[in-house]
Amino acid sequence: MSLFGKLATPKLVSTRRQKPRDEKKPHTFQAVVGMAAAFRPTPGIPWRLEREWVVLFLGGVLVFALVAALYLDVTARAAITGREIQNLEAQIAANERANADLQTQIGTLLSNHSLVERATALGFERVGREDLQYVFVPGYYPTSAVNMVSTPPERDWIAETPEFHASLLVWFSEQMQSASAPLRQVEK
Amino acid sequence: MKRQYQLRVFSLSILFAVLGAVVILQMIRIKYSPQAAAFLKQGDRYAGEFRTLFPERGQIYDRQGSLLAGNETVYEIGVELNDMRDPQAIAKSMSMVLGLDYNKVYDTLTNPPDGLVHVVLANYVRMDKARALQDIQAKLAEEYSDSGDQSLHGLSFTPHLRRTYPENSLASNVIGFVTLEGRGYFGVEEKYNDLLAGVPTTVWIPNDPNRAFEMPKIPKGADLVLTIDREVQSAVENILVNSLDETGAESGTIIVMDPRNGEILAMASTPQMNLNNFGNYTETYNYASEFNRAVSQQYEPGSVLKILTMAAALDSGVVAPNTTYLDTGYYEIGGAYVYNWDRGAWGPQDMTGCLQNSLNVCMARLADLMGPDVFYTYMRRFGIGHPTGVDMAGEASGRLKTPGDDDWYQVDLGTNSFGQGVATTPIQMLAAASALANNGKMVYPHVLYGMVSNGGQYNTPTQSLGTPIAPQTARTVSEMLALGLERGNSLALVDGYRIAGKTGTAQIPTDQGIYSIDEINASFIGWGPLDEPKFMVYVWLEKPDSADWASYLAAPVFKEVVEELVVLLDIPPDAIRARMAGQ
Numbered sequence: 001m002s003l004f005g006k007l008a009t010p011k012l013v014s015t016r017r018q019k020p021r022d023e024k025k026p027h028t029f030q031a032v033v034g035m036a037a038a039f040r041p042t043p044g045i046p047w048r049l050e051r052e053w054v055v056l057f058l059g060g061v062l063v064f065a066l067v068a069a070l071y072l073d074v075t076a077r078a079a080i081t082g083r084e085i086q087n088l089e090a091q092i093a094a095n096e097r098a099n100a101d102l103q104t105q106i107g108t109l110l111s112n113h114s115l116v117e118r119a120t121a122l123g124f125e126r127v128g129r130e131d132l133q134y135v136f137v138p139g140y141y142p143t144s145a146v147n148m149v150s151t152p153p154e155r156d157w158i159a160e161t162p163e164f165h166a167s168l169l170v171w172f173s174e175q176m177q178s179a180s181a182p183l184r185q186v187e188k
Numbered sequence: 189m190k191r192q193y194q195l196r197v198f199s200l201s202i203l204f205a206v207l208g209a210v211v212i213l214q215m216i217r218i219k220y221s222p223q224a225a226a227f228l229k230q231g232d233r234y235a236g237e238f239r240t241l242f243p244e245r246g247q248i249y250d251r252q253g254s255l256l257a258g259n260e261t262v263y264e265i266g267v268e269l270n271d272m273r274d275p276q277a278i279a280k281s282m283s284m285v286l287g288l289d290y291n292k293v294y295d296t297l298t299n300p301p302d303g304l305v306h307v308v309l310a311n312y313v314r315m316d317k318a319r320a321l322q323d324i325q326a327k328l329a330e331e332y333s334d335s336g337d338q339s340l341h342g343l344s345f346t347p348h349l350r351r352t353y354p355e356n357s358l359a360s361n362v363i364g365f366v367t368l369e370g371r372g373y374f375g376v377e378e379k380y381n382d383l384l385a386g387v388p389t390t391v392w393i394p395n396d397p398n399r400a401f402e403m404p405k406i407p408k409g410a411d412l413v414l415t416i417d418r419e420v421q422s423a424v425e426n427i428l429v430n431s432l433d434e435t436g437a438e439s440g441t442i443i444v445m446d447p448r449n450g451e452i453l454a455m456a457s458t459p460q461m462n463l464n465n466f467g468n469y470t471e472t473y474n475y476a477s478e479f480n481r482a483v484s485q486q487y488e489p490g491s492v493l494k495i496l497t498m499a500a501a502l503d504s505g506v507v508a509p510n511t512t513y514l515d516t517g518y519y520e521i522g523g524a525y526v527y528n529w530d531r532g533a534w535g536p537q538d539m540t541g542c543l544q545n546s547l548n549v550c551m552a553r554l555a556d557l558m559g560p561d562v563f564y565t566y567m568r569r570f571g572i573g574h575p576t577g578v579d580m581a582g583e584a585s586g587r588l589k590t591p592g593d594d595d596w597y598q599v600d601l602g603t604n605s606f607g608q609g610v611a612t613t614p615i616q617m618l619a620a621a622s623a624l625a626n627n628g629k630m631v632y633p634h635v636l637y638g639m640v641s642n643g644g645q646y647n648t649p650t651q652s653l654g655t656p657i658a659p660q661t662a663r664t665v666s667e668m669l670a671l672g673l674e675r676g677n678s679l680a681l682v683d684g685y686r687i688a689g690k691t692g693t694a695q696i697p698t699d700q701g702i703y704s705i706d707e708i709n710a711s712f713i714g715w716g717p718l719d720e721p722k723f724m725v726y727v728w729l730e731k732p733d734s735a736d737w738a739s740y741l742a743a744p745v746f747k748e749v750v751e752e753l754v755v756l757l758d759i760p761p762d763a764i765r766a767r768m769a770g771q
Contacts, residue, residue, distance in 0.1 A: 075398070082397030096244060096408075100259040100349055101315070103247070107255030107354035112422045129682075129751050134760045136768055142758070146251050146637055148413050149645045 236394035242370060243386030244349055246409035248363060248377075250418040251453075251637055257363055257377070257463075259349040263318040266308040269300055272342035277328065278309075281340055285320050286310050306344075312368060318345055353463040359421050361457040361480040362414070362635055364581065365466035373466075374479045376412065376635060378581035383639065384409045410641035415451035415634065420444060423752040424454040431745045432458060435732035437710075441482045441614050442749060443726045447622045447715055449650040450631030452578075453723070453757075457481045476582060481728070484582040486611040490694025491529075491546045491738075492713045493572075493607030495665060496620055498543055500566035501554040503661040509668055512538045519549045519556075522598025526552040526606075529693065544672030546691065552602035560601050564590045567604070569656035570620035571630065576653070578615050578633045587611040607694060617713060618726045619653060624666055625688070625715040625724055627659040670718050680714055680743035682750045684761030688721075689714025689746065691738035696731070707731045712742035716750065717762055725749050 108114065218224055248257035265286075267278060275297035283290040286309075293309060300307055313321075325340040332339055351366040364375030372381035386409035424442050432440050444454040457480050461472045477484040501507050517533030519526045528534065528548050534541070542550035555563045567573070573588030588610050589596040603609040612620075615633055623630040630653040638647035669688035673681055680689050692711035695703035710732055715724040727742045727749070735741050753759065760768070 079397045082399070086397060094347075097261045097347055097349060100244060101261050103255060104258035104260045104352055104354060107258050110254065111354045111356075112254075112358055112418055113356070116422075127755060129684075129755055132755065134764050136771060138771070146253070146413055146647075147645060148249060148253060148411065148638070148640045149643065 235396060236392055236399075238390055239393050240388055240390045241404070241406045242348075242388045243406045244408040245351060245366065245370070246384040246386070246411045246640075248384075248412045248414060250359075250414055250416045250421070251451075252418060253413075254418045255354055256359060256414065256416070256418070257351060257353050257366075260352045261315055261347050262311075262350045263313045263315070264308060264311045264346040264348065265313055265318065265321065266306050266344050266346065267297060268342045268344055269297070269305050269307060270342075272297065273339060274341070278340055278343055281321060281324050281343075282309055285317055285324070286313065312350055318347075321345070355418070356462045356464060357460045358418065358425065359416055359455070360460045360463050361482070362416060362421075362452075362455050362580065363463060364479075365463045365469070367466070373469075374476075374582065375580050376414065379579050380410075380412060380636070383641075384412065386410075407642070410639045412639055413637040413645070415446075415453060415637045416455070417453045417756065419756050420753065421454040421456065423756065424749055425456045425460070427745060427748045427752070428456045428458060431729065431748075435710075435729055435734045435741050437729040437732035437741075439478075439481060439730045441485075441726070441728040441730075442745070443482050443614055443618055443724075444749065444753065445618055445622070445633055445724045445726075447625035447631065447721045447724045450619075450622065450633045451637065452633055452635045455480070455482050455635070477584065480580065480582065481730075482614045482726075483578055483580050484584050484613070486584045486586045486613050487709055487728075487730075488608050488610065488694045488697065489612050489617055489711055490607040490692035490709060491548075492617060492621075492690050492692030492711045493610065493612070494543060494546065494551050494605070494692075495624060495669065495690050495713070496567065496570050496572070497551050497554055497563070497605045498539065498668070499624060499657050499661055499665045500563060501558060502539070502664055503657040504558055504562050504566070506557045506562075507539055507554060509539050509664055512536050513542075513550065513553065515547055515549050517549065519552045519602065521552050521556055521602035522600070524599040524602070526599075526602045540668045540671050540675075543668055543690065544676050546606075548606045551605040555601050555605035560591045560598075563601060563605070564588070566656060567610075569654060570623065571616060571653060572610065572612055572620060574616075576616055576619040576633055578619075579636050583615070584613050586613055586616050607692060614711075614726050614728050617711075618724055620656075621713050621715070622724060623656050624662045624669075625721040626662070628655050628657045628662040630654050630656060666715075666718060666721075669714075673714075676739075678743055679739060680712060680746045680750075682716075682747055682754070684763065685716050685750070685754065685759075686718035686762055687714050687716040687750065688718055689743075691743055693736070693738040708736065708738075710738035710741035712738055712746045714746050714750075717759065717765065719762070720765075722757060722759055723750070723753050725753070 245259060247255060247259070250256055265282075272278065275294055278297060279288075279290050279294035282288045282293050288310060296307055296309070321340075321343070322345060325343055329339045329341070350368075351370075353360075353363065353365075360375075362375050364373055364377035364379075366372050366377050370385060372378040372384065377384065386407060389404060389406055391404045424444060428440050428442050431437070439458045441457045442454070443452065443456075445452050459472055459478070461468060473479055502509065513536070515528070515534040515537050517528055517531065526548050529546060534545055534547055534549075537545070537547065537550060539550075541547075542554075558566075567588055568590075573586045575583045575585045577583075588604070589600050600609050619630055619633050622633075632651040632653050634648055634651075636648050638645050640646075666688040669690055670686050672678075673687060673689055678689070678691075680691075681687060690713055692709075692713070694709040694711065696707045696709060698704050708731070710727075710729045712727040713724070715721045725746055727745045729738075729741055729745070732741050754761075759765075
């Protein structure tokens with residue numbers, strides 16, 4: 001019989017002896033002791049096998065605990081990251097509103113009536129047709145196209161600095177530190 | 189004895205196993221029961237919220253990149269009733285800072301409708317006011333931190349964006365406005381409302397940070413770049429307002445367009461309104477068509493339409509520029525007589541003289557020579573009586589009666605030839621005349637230069653509305669018009685620049701179906717420089733009272749506009765341009 005087979009069907013110890021007729025019924029305490037004794041391992045199982053069973057059980061518990069801890073860690077990290085994303089989303093929305101505000105403020109400051117008022121206050125006058133002098137500049141062609149999209153600067157695809165700059169141990173240490181950092185610190 | 193214990197242990201094991209199985213089964217049953225689904229749904233309600241996200245409305249720029257319509261942060265100020273501690277303090281602060289009625293606010297806070305947990309006290313509150321309230325809230329909270337009875341606890345500030353117009357009334361007739369509900373009315377705001385507004389999306393916003401990835405990205409509405417030049421627009425608006433003062437006209441319209449591509453550089457129409465106070469709209473305008481008369485109001489244009497009649501006559505080969513006729517002062521057509529504007533006989537005239545002196549008799553004769561089929565075919569080709577499709581809301585179509593219509597008579601052929609009995613909009617006349625300024629090609633008038641969306645700019649391509657006349661005809665008519673202005677020493681002439689143009693003094697029909705004897709519409713249409721037109725200008729003054737003829741009313745306004753244009757658009761005088769071209 002295998003170890004687990006034995007475990008599943010523990011062999012009850014049978015220490016039959018003749019019960020005297022005049023003996024009283026056993027006390028409750030004695031009954032519990034007797035029941036516990038009934039689960040005692042079979043004396044036939046060697047002690048090595050019994051220890052192996054214990055080690056295996058503890059190993060199972062350890063694996064379960066590790067998996068649970070890992071799951072907890074991943075969940076906690078996901079929650080922290082999620083909260084961080086939510087904070088960033090809120091910050092992005094606030095920044096977009098601030099940008100819109102600033103653009104409008106700039107628009108107001110540079111509006112036609114504001115500029116005319118400021119220019120007049122500074123002593124400028126509108127130029128008339130008769131005030132203009134035309135100068136011919138060879139090779140000068142004023143652009144008339146309107147372009148509201150700023151082209152992003154060309155990116156150097158060959159990175160100047162290496163993407164990875166830490167050894168495995170340093171990286172592991174950083175990960176441990178970031179995992180154990182409090183939420184407030186992460187949110188910052 | 190041991191056997192008895194074994195039995196008991198076995199029975200207990202079975203009992204607990206059965207109980208465990210029953211519990212597990214019951215759990216499974218509950219998990220998949222309809223009630224569980226209902227509870228889950230109910231629970232979901234508190235796990236987040238459905239929210240309609242309105243993207244930031246796209247901005248509107250002029251062709252130089254100046255902001256014409258943007259957005260600013262305003263606040264919705266409300267009270268979380270469960271967190272509220274002192275309604276009196278809240279009512280008092282709202283009354284002090286926002287000027288709300290204390291009793292009304294207090295009553296709202298103390299007697300809210302059943303089931304309400306959040307009360308909105310004010311919306312669209314400007315940032316400075318909201319900041320003032322936030323400061324008071326912070327100070328009170330600090331000062332009375334122990335008792336807490338004076339704090340503005342529960343007062344909430346929800347920021348959101350509102351449309352704003354930095355230029356106030358500049359180009360208001362073109363731009364239109366956006367209501368508090370976020371819908372565009374009139375002009376570009378209405379025409380491109382869908383593009384500007386983006387796509388509002390109702391989404392589920394989870395409170396659970398583990399589901400943060402479900403938060404959607406709502407792209408903002410497209411930004412629009414208009415063909416309007418802010419400097420030109422401002423100059424034209426100033427000229428228009430001054431001309432109304434000088435001529436006593438009830439209203440006026442000026443349009444400036446590039447005849448090469450149909451880009452509208454300026455479009456002014458009175459009255460104007462500060463778009464930031466769009467609530468006064470009904471006080472400023474009686475009818476929707478008054479918001480932008482350039483596209484929405486049709487009228488009998490009068491003699492400016494003669495340029496189209498002459499172009500049709502020349503293009504169809506009925507006459508040549510040097511064809512002469514004897515002007516006797518009247519012309520009979522359809523059993524009625526057509527007279528010149530001064531009821532005089534002008535004697536022998538060539539076609540240039542016909543245009544220069546704006547002779548109705550000549551035009552009626554030309555239309556009669558062409559016949560209704562040819563004449564109306566040309567008018568249809570010029571788009572008279574049809575909307576141009578200009579990209580602004582509320583364009584009127586005008587009206588061109590044609591043979592076959594119940595109300596068309598033979599005499600209409602004569603009157604239509606000089607712009608009476610036909611209704612057009614200023615933008616329609618400008619689009620039609622663009623064929624003369626652009627070598628026979630009519631251009632599609634538009635105010636949208638381009639759209640900026642998803643990091644790219646998409647420009648409006650130049651579109652043609654057809655080629656109603658030959659290029660040679662267009663150049664000939666332009667030359668005849670320029671000669672006419674020069675021979676007549678027109679008040680529209682600008683030193684150093686050859687200009688083509690035509691006045692139009694039109695009678696105004698009354699409700700009784702007859703023409704008013706003391707009210708006119710004065711118009712002028714012109715373009716230049718003649719050899720290479722870069723601008724077209726249309727002027728319309730409605731019911732001026734300082735003079736009787738457009739040559740004294742609208743022509744000087746045209747000149748003022750051109751004098752500004754040549755500076756703002758960097759157009760050197762003809763002589764300098766010729767010298768530059770030779771180098």
